[in-house]
Amino acid sequence: MKLYRFLTGTDDAAFCHRVTDALNKGWSLHGSPALSFNSQTGQPMTGQAIVKEVEGKDYHPDMKLSEQ
Template identity: 70%
Template structure:
């Protein structure tokens, strides 16, 4: 079964650490990162899709993706 997550956050080191943590837990980058700028708040936000193959499980919407 393939799992999918879309990580988002402010463009700072904590976002990079979240992506790094996912990669070290076996998730793989899927596609290019995305960026958007909020002119009201003056902040840039990042998004990165990640996927992971998990064997022997059936999909259930209650799966806690961050714990996989």
């Protein structure tokens, strides 16, 4: 089964650490990162799609993807 997540957050070191953590847990980058600007907060926002192949599991909408 292939899992998909889209990580989002302020474009800062904390976001980079979240992506790095996911990569070290077996997730892979999928596509290019997205970058936007939040005019209300004045901060750049970023997003990155990640995917992961897992065996022996069936998808269910209640599963916590971040724990896979």
